[in-house]
Amino acid sequence: MSDTVFPVPADIAENALIDKDAYRDLYQQSVDDPDGFWARHGKRIDWIRPYTKVKNTSYDYHNVSIKWFEDGTLNVSANCVDRHLEKRAGQAAIIWEGDDPSEHKVITYQELYAEVNRFANVLREAGAKKGDRITLYLPMIPEAAYAMLACARIGAIHSIVFGGFSPDSLAGRIEDCGSTLVVTADEGLRGGRKVPLKANVDAACDRLSGHEPKVIVVKRTGGDIKMKDGRDVWYHEAAENVSDRCEPEEMSAEDPLFILYTSGSTGKPKGVLHTSGGYLVYASMTHQYVFDYHDGEVYWCTADVGWVTGHSYIVYGPLANGATTLMFEGIPTYPDASRFWQVIDKHKVNIFYTAPTAIRSLMGAGEEMVTKTSRKSLRVLGSVGEPINPEAWMWYYNVVGDKRCPIVDTWWQTETGGILITPLPGATDLKPGSATLPFFGVQPAVVDAEGNILEGATEGNLVILDSWPGQMRTVYGDHDRFVQTYFATYKGMYFSGDGCRRDADGYYWITGRVDDVINVSGHRMGTAEVESALVAHPKVAEAAVVGYPHDLKGQGIYAYVTLMEGEEPTDELKKELVTWVRKEIGPIASPDLIQFSPGLPKTRSGKIMRRILRKIAEDSFDNLGDTSTLADPGVVGDLIDNRQNRA
Ligand code: PRX
Numbered sequence: 301m302s303d304t305v306f307p308v309p310a311d312i313a314e315n316a317l318i319d320k321d322a323y324r325d326l327y328q329q330s331v332d333d334p335d336g337f338w339a340r341h342g343k344r345i346d347w348i349r350p351y352t353k354v355k356n357t358s359y360d361y362h363n364v365s366i367k368w369f370e371d372g373t374l375n376v377s378a379n380c381v382d383r384h385l386e387k388r389a390g391q392a393a394i395i396w397e398g399d400d401p402s403e404h405k406v407i408t409y410q411e412l413y414a415e416v417n418r419f420a421n422v423l424r425e426a427g428a429k430k431g432d433r434i435t436l437y438l439p440m441i442p443e444a445a446y447a448m449l450a451c452a453r454i455g456a457i458h459s460i461v462f463g464g465f466s467p468d469s470l471a472g473r474i475e476d477c478g479s480t481l482v483v484t485a486d487e488g489l490r491g492g493r494k495v496p497l498k499a500n501v502d503a504a505c506d507r508l509s510g511h512e513p514k515v516i517v518v519k520r521t522g523g524d525i526k527m528k529d530g531r532d533v534w535y536h537e538a539a540e541n542v543s544d545r546c547e548p549e550e551m552s553a554e555d556p557l558f559i560l561y562t563s564g565s566t567g568k569p570k571g572v573l574h575t576s577g578g579y580l581v582y583a584s585m586t587h588q589y590v591f592d593y594h595d596g597e598v599y600w601c602t603a604d605v606g607w608v609t610g611h612s613y614i615v616y617g618p619l620a621n622g623a624t625t626l627m628f629e630g631i632p633t634y635p636d637a638s639r640f641w642q643v644i645d646k647h648k649v650n651i652f653y654t655a656p657t658a659i660r661s662l663m664g665a666g667e668e669m670v671t672k673t674s675r676k677s678l679r680v681l682g683s684v685g686e687p688i689n690p691e692a693w694m695w696y697y698n699v700v701g702d703k704r705c706p707i708v709d710t711w712w713q714t715e716t717g718g719i720l721i722t723p724l725p726g727a728t729d730l731k732p733g734s735a736t737l738p739f740f741g742v743q744p745a746v747v748d749a750e751g752n753i754l755e756g757a758t759e760g761n762l763v764i765l766d767s768w769p770g771q772m773r774t775v776y777g778d779h780d781r782f783v784q785t786y787f788a789t790y791k792g793m794y795f796s797g798d799g800c801r802r803d804a805d806g807y808y809w810i811t812g813r814v815d816d817v818i819n820v821s822g823h824r825m826g827t828a829e830v831e832s833a834l835v836a837h838p839k840v841a842e843a844a845v846v847g848y849p850h851d852l853k854g855q856g857i858y859a860y861v862t863l864m865e866g867e868e869p870t871d872e873l874k875k876e877l878v879t880w881v882r883k884e885i886g887p888i889a890s891p892d893l894i895q896f897s898p899g900l901p902k903t904r905s906g907k908i909m910r911r912i913l914r915k916i917a918e919d920s921f922d923n924l925g926d927t928s929t930l931a932d933p934g935v936v937g938d939l940i941d942n943r944q945n946r947a
Contacts (some may be wrong), residue, residue: 303803306697306730312679312706316592316726323727323737330740337741338769342369342581345620346383348550349373351577357767361791364783367554368578368769375548376557376576377453380619381416382548384409392624395598395647396442399489399630401639404646407442409622412449414544415442419450421542422535426514428481430455430549433559435479435513436605437461437470437497439488440629443518443535444605445615447483452557452576455549459559459571462606463488463495465886467503469569473561475508477571477776482513483535485520491634498525505531553577559776560608562714563826564785565797565816571776572608572714579717580620582770586718586739587617590708591680592725597650598677600626602640602658607823608714609684612770613653617718632658637665641673641700652700653682653710655822659692659700660852670699680725681707685822686854687810693732711735711810713796714824715786717770720744721808734807741768746802751790761814762800763793816910818847818855823888827910830857830891833884837877839867844900844908845891848917856892858917860900860939869896893917895942899935901927916940 313319318326330337335354342351351372358365384393389410396405407415428434434456438444444460451458461473474482482505488495498517505512517527518535527534557576561569593599599618603609605627618625626647632640632654640662644652662669681701683693688709697707707730711721720742721735728736738744743765746754754760771794775782789795797817801809813819816827827845834843842862850856861877863869874894882890901909915924921940927933 303731306706306732308726308729309704309706312592313726315594316724317594318589318592318724318727320727323724326740327738331743334741334766338368338581341585342372342577342769344585345374345379345577345580347372347374351553355767359767359787359792359794361783361787364787366767366771366773368767369553369581372553372577373550374553374577374580375453375551376580376616377416377420377449378548379580380449380452380616381409381413384622385413388622391622393619394442394445395624395626397626397628397630397643397647399492399634401635401642405442412446415446416449416453417546418539418542418544419443419446420453420546421544422516422538423450423456423481424454424546425538425542426481426516426533428454428456432456432481433459433477433479434481434483435459435461435470435474435477437463437482437484437501438518438605439463439485439490439495439497439520440604440627441485441518441520442627443485445627448558448605448611448615449619453546453548455551455555457556457559459561460606460611461561462604462886463497464606464888466883467500468507468883469885470500471504471507472568474504474513476561476568477559478511479513480511481516483516483518485518486525487521487523489521489629491631494521494523502526502528551576554773558611560611560714562608563817563824563829565826566828569826569829570778570781570785572772573774573776574717574770575773578769578771580616582718582768583612583617584620586770587613587623588621589724590710590719590722590739591651591653591682593618593621593623593651595622596624597679598624598626598647599651599653600628600644600647600649601653601682602628602632602655603653603684608717612718632662633665636669637662638669638673641670641675644675644678645673648677650677651680651682652678653684655685656683656688656692657686657821657852657854659683659688659696663692663695664852667699675700675702678705681705683707683709684712686819687812688733690732697732706730709733709735711808715772716768717772720764720768721810731807734803734809736807744808745793746800747790747793751793757802757804759801760799761790762796762798762808762810763790764796765793812855818857820847820855820857820888821853825857825889829885830859830881830889833881833889834859834861834877836884837880839864839873840877841865842900844910844913846910846914846917848893848914850892853892857890859891859894860897860913861894862897862900895939897935897939897942899932899938901935901939902931903929904931906931912936913939916943919943
């Protein structure tokens with residue numbers, strides 16, 4: 301890790317919304333008097349009925365309950381669209397850049413208003429009403445944002461499923477939240493390749509037991525798809541028959557806004573539930589201050605709306621702030637590895653927010669791909685999704701940002717709704733690889749395995765001691781799972797699942813997950829999910845999956861597989877298993893390495909000792925720790941001898 305310090309650049313400090321003194325003062329206020337602080341800052345959005353209560357939260361293990369602004373009412377879509385019409389009707393709300401560089405579109409706030417209203421009426425026409433769950437399985441097209449805001453407008457709860465998930469994964473998510481409606485597109489387009497979204501929805505619907513949702517289909521490519529009578533409707537046809545006015549529903553601050561499924565250490569993905577008021581206050585406030593967003597700037601977050609980053613920092617945060625947000629349909633390497641930098645020049649992007657995995661893959665394409673572009677418009681750079689290694693940080697800073705632009709390394713999670721630990725461009729001196737300091741209202745702490753709070757420079761597990769408005773409220777349909785997952789390990793604290801180090805300056809350095817969650821190219825994956833996909837294959841008896849360090853992806857997926865008696869461990873079978881997992885979960889879950897292992901290290905009670913498997917996958921054979929409790933210590937030697945990339 302690097303200890304070099306990059307001070308706040310003078311020109312940034314001069315115009316910044318928050319400078320060093322302001323950060324110190326506001327942070328102090330936010331922890332000394334959370335009620336007073338958030339009572340003031342909650343007013344940054346428009347309320348229909350103003351709140352009189354601010355914070356009502358309990359981290360008590362026996363009674364976890366999180367409510368913010370609970371007696372206020374509002375509508376999130378009116379906050380993201382209607383309220384800007386007076387001042388910004390003609391300003392670009394969304395700049396959409398297509399997969400093919402010849403395609404782009406600018407959508408003004410006035411146009412966004414009409415589109416969202418129309419979309420909301422199409423949803424209503426299809427029977428959707430307040431409280432219904434609507435699954436969105438869409439590519440990165442403006443309709444994805446319209447659909448989200450349309451749900452918010454009528455008080456329906458959206459559940460976005462990333463287009464890279466398989467029909468099985470999609471079906472599981474539709475079923476879990478009981479969606480009555482699915483919005484999709486005929487096909488997606490990424491890197492010149494078509495993604496069969498509607499065909500996947502058809503396959504998902506075939507797997508549903510009990511109910512069949514209606515399906516609304518946006519035409520993107522015009523590809524050949526099947527429409528099922530009575531179930532499927534084309535969006536463009538439905539939209540012809542509705543008005544472009546739809547009154548926003550008055551929602552309570554604690555009414556749900558969306559569900560987003562995310563992987564945990566055990567079991568199926570959890571439906572993380574976020575509500576309306578606190579989420580929007582937090583997403584908009586962090587967007588403004590973390591990126592030092594000034595009116596009129598062009599802001600680009602390269603995430604997909606299928607992930608929380610897309611929710612908070614492509615759609616809700618920026619639009620609540622009346623910003624211009626760029627939405628990109630494609631991938632960083634199409635038509636070539638200069639695409640990001642060309643888009644920055646084309647649309648004069650001022651603030652650019654991406655993931656370390658993208659940076660690392662573009663570093664490999666050579667500096668010339670970057671330096672042949674101007675990038676003069678850039679002012680602030682951001683990073684999210686996984687720890688950024690100092691080499692990638694330095695390249696991002698030196699080559700992409702021409703040593704002018706601060707990098708905000710933002711640590712947060714699907715569960716946190718918004719950024720929790722981050723530099724602020726005008727206030728925080730940077731250290732490459734450190735997420736630095738907490739945002740207003742956030743009280744991080746480092747604990748040891750027993751939950752003792754450690755002081756000063758130290759290392760341990762990262763917890764948060766008190767609630768912030770953007771925090772998830774529950775796991776959809778399973779509050780007990782919410783409590784067990786986040787509040788049971790260390791009583792009275794929110795446990796993040798991450799490990800971290802705090803240095804002598806109080807800076808936080810996130811070291812990665814300490815549970816059975818792995819982070820592959822910034823995508824979160826539960827090892828248990830990959831294992832259950834593998835054991836569903838008829839030739840597999842048992843599987844154990846761990847993460848291992850991967851140069852480009854951050855972590856790769858390493859699968860130890862025990863075959864059924866009599867099955868041959870061939871290379872063909874490895875390929876078959878990779879294809880199988882892709883089909884079961886989706887391409888993002890593809891195992892990078894599969895090692896056939898006749899036996900797995902187990903305790904005498906039959907528990908697989910993943911610690912050992914992790915070490916072997918990392919090639920650190922010398923400190924395997926105590927193996928004496930293993931039922932058969934001999935398997936460890938076999939596993940090492942057959943370590944995948946040496947075999
Ligand atoms: O391990 C942390 C890592 O990503 C996890 C959260 O993943 P997800 O819910 O998919 O949300 C990703 C986008 C917010 C965290 O538990 N992570 C995220 N940002 C960082 C990070 N690790 C280190 N540094 C970051 N800036």
